[in-house]
Amino acid sequence: MRGEAFTPLGRKLVWAILGTTLLALALALALNFLFAIHAQQQDAARRAHSLTSLLATSLAAAVDFDDQAAARENLDSLALIPQVNGAAVYVNGNTLFAAYGEPPPPPRGTSPQNRIEVTFARLEVTQDVPSASPGSRLVLTVSLADQWAAIGRALLIALAILAVVFVICIRVAIRFRKQLTDPLAELGRTVADIARRRDYSRRAEYRSDDEIGMLVAGFNAMLERIENRDAELRRHREYLEQMVAERTRQLERNNFKLMAEMRRRTKAEMIREEVERINRHDLKSSLSLIIGYPELLLAEGGLTEPQARNIRRIRAAGYRMLDMIRNHLDMFKMEHNLYSLRRSPVDMVETLCSLEEEFSPLLGSSGVLLNMKIDGVEVVGLERFDILGEEPLLRAMLRNLIQNAIEASRKGDTVLVRLEDGPRRQVSVYNPTPVPPEVRHRIFEKYVTHGKENGTGLGTYFAALIARTHGANITMHTDNESGTLMTVTFRHHPETGTA
Known part of the structure; x- marks a missing residue:
């Protein structure tokens, strides 16, 4: 009730008692006086x-004999009644025959009638004279x-009695108020003190067999429960x-x-990065020979077709190794969001065809077939399917996904x-073997591998990293x-370059 006017319950109780008493006395006084007036x-x-009937009878002879003096004499006897x-x-x-005092107006109508009219200030009686x-x-x-x-004197006496009764009622109401509201006031002070001090060990001291006693007992029981709860919370x-x-x-x-x-x-x-930096430098130096000598052999000519094909595979393996060394540094930049992507249209059909040639030894040794389709149609090598991105990174992504498959x-x-065209172009790689359950939910995390003797756990991680760098979304669905x-x-x- 903070911010609202506070009226004590005792004052309300006194007002209720006095108001009820005053209303009852006023109603009793009004009814009594109305009955008295009536x-x-x-x-x-x-x-x-009665007076009019008696006087009318005495006036009958005077009226019959047209004796106005006798009639006035009879009327003058009314002076005895003030x-x-x-x-x-x-x-x-309506002809005036005789009068006394202030003569009243003639009666209305001509038919015989006895009538009594009562107004606030006077009473008028009309009586037929029993004459001929x-x-x-x-x-x-x-x-x-x-x-x-x-009536006025009686009203003053009644008001005086009413005032005395009202004063007595005030004293009685105050006494009742103390008996009824003092326990409630004490309970209110106890509640305020408990709320201020948070001392739930206090109890309201009041014993009675009425509703207030029940209220105090319930309040004390509630305090006991709160005290027990606080003790438990404290523990x-x-x-x-x-x-x-x-x-x-x-x-x-x-x-x-x-x-x-x-x-x-x-x-x-730090030691590992330094060693890797040195190793990358040494590997690049050695790869220059692995890539350079096949170039010289192919340039000199004189090789059979199988020999030339094997030389080209050696050269491709050298370039692949060089890409892997370069991609290792790119992986670090992509992991830390430092890589600046240089987008250009990349023909995925051409990239896949070169990867098919690259995977020929692996496909032949494992007895696995590689099939490529665009929108459900077999790829013959003359189609074009462009993706905006960097060709070395997209090649590395496809190489890792296809090699794992x-x-x-x-x-x-x-x-x-499968290459699928649409508002969002898709590239998918399918193989009939499910991913082991142990690594399914972590397949795109770093160093996650299972069942591979020489696996590093970087293939799918690097593929996912490249996809996210290109703003693409990579997902996996697998089951037995x-x-x-x-x-x-x-x-x-x-074509648009927009999302």
Whole structure:
């Protein structure tokens, strides 16, 4: 209730008691006075009617003998009654015969009638005079001022009594308020103190067999549960703090060991990179001879066709080895997002045909067939299927995927390379042998290999690295029934160069 006006419950209770009491007293007073007014008016009407009937009978002879003096004498006897304001005798309808005081107006209508009219200030009685001449009526007006004065005095006395009763009700309401709301106020102070100090060991001290006693008992039971819960949480927190401290010490020990291992590996990596740099330099120097001598032999001529084919294979192997040495440095740049790709249209059909020639010895020794298709049609070598990228990298990617497929196949199997055109051009390599379950979910990770005696675990890793560098997506689907399918989906179209 923060930000809202606060009204104590005791004050509301006092207001409710006093309001109900005041309403009951006011209603009782109003009903009593309405009944008293009605009763007094009825009594005044009866007395006025009796007086008028008696006076009308006494006036009958005067009216019959047309004796106005006798009639006025009878009317003057009304002076003994101070409440009578006036009286008049009318004959023949509206003709004034005799009057007393302030004569009232003639009665309305001509038919015989006895009528009593009561207004706020006066009472008017019309009575037929039992005379021989028809249409003779006596009209009498009586003032109600004395009646209202008596009612006013009674009202003042009643208001005084009401004030006394109201004061007594205030004292009684305050006493009831203390008995009913003091326990609630004490409970509220206890709640506020507990909320401020968070001391759940406190209890509200109140015993009663009413609803407030039940409320206090329930509140104390709730405090006990909260206290037990806090004690349990405190024990768990202490236990967790001990575990965290122990775990922290263990992590510090592990971090120390890890830092030492990282320093050792960093030093070993520096040594390995230096050795690899020297080896690459030495390998390039040796490869210049392996590549150069086949060039000289082919240039001199005089070789048979089988000899020339073997010389070309030696030269291709030398160039392949040179690409592998160069790609090793490119792999490092691609791993660290430092490689700058130089895109140009690369004919994948030409690249695959040269790779088919390169894999001829491996295909012949393993008894595996290599088949290539474009959109389901067998490749004859005259087609063109362009991909935007770098030819050496795309060649290395296809070489790794096809070589893995050939090495994983059994004698008599067929490795199928499919080129599929569309908004996203695809290159896929299929072989009927599934990937071992142990490495399926890690097939594109570095150094992951299985079942190969001389495997390095870099083939599919490097292929995936090249695909991602070209903005392509490489996926694998393998199972025991359908075999293995490696698919590379290129985002850039060679004609538009857009994704």
